[in-house]
Structures are given as C-alpha cells and as structure tokens.
Amino acid sequence: MALSHDVNVWKLAIRKNRKRGHGVRWSVAGHEFSKRFTTHALADNHRTGLLQAVRKGEAFDTETGLPKSAVREHESVTSFDLACRFVDLNTRALPVVGAFGSRAGGLVSRSRRGGRAGRGRWSRG
Numbered sequence: 493m494a495l496s497h498d499v500n501v502w503k504l505a506i507r508k509n510r511k512r513g514h515g516v517r518w519s520v521a522g523h524e525f526s527k528r529f530t531t532h533a534l535a536d537n538h539r540t541g542l543l544q545a546v547r548k549g550e551a552f553d554t555e556t557g558l559p560k561s562a563v564r565e566h567e568s569v570t571s572f573d574l575a576c577r578f579v580d581l582n583t584r585a586l587p588v589v590g591a592f593g594s595r596a597g598g599l600v601s602r603s604r605r606g607g608r609a610g611r612g613r614w615s616r617g
Contacts, residue, residue, distance in 0.1 A: 525557030
C-alpha cells in the first residue's frame, strides 16, 4: 500500500437528470478518483471527510484514493468472518451445534402467535 500526502479535492460536480447526479472528485499523487451520490448532502459529507483528513495531515492510499483511516476501516474484519473463523478453529463445538440443530426443529415450527403450526386459532389441546 503506497501512501501519499499529495492530495487535491475539487468542488462538487452536479449533473442534472441523473439518479446519482452529485459527484466528488479528488486526486492522490496524480491519480484521479471520483465517487457519485444521490443527494448533494451525501456528496458534501464525503468531500468534507476528505478535506478533514487532508487538514489533519493523514496520508492517502494511492490505490483506493482514501485516507489511511478509511482504508483501515474498509479492510476491517466483519463479525460474520470472525464467526466463521471461530467455528473453523473450534471443531470441538460441532457436536454441540448438531445437538442444538436437532432441538431447533421444535422452535422453528411454531407460528407467530406461539402456538404449534397446524392448529386452528380457537382449538384446544
């Protein structure tokens, strides 16, 4: 990941009659980047974030065009990936998961009102 402090941010570009008509353009070390948004406020928010990173003196990634803090946030591990890694590492937990799976059938077959599926609304029993 190559980093650079040579960043230029241009004013918002507006294209009428487009679904995503508000754009932000910036360059990092001579490479141009752009991102389009549906509203002016979203585009301005992204542009402001870029300008704040420039003012703080953050380095920008030359491949993605994002500040170092945003790249770190973008590459963070999701909770789903973490859960998958946990299950892969803990193979001893698989019999427990299997036992829960056989019991979960009774939980899933209940209707929204808490009764068993297939019963009538006023039936007893």
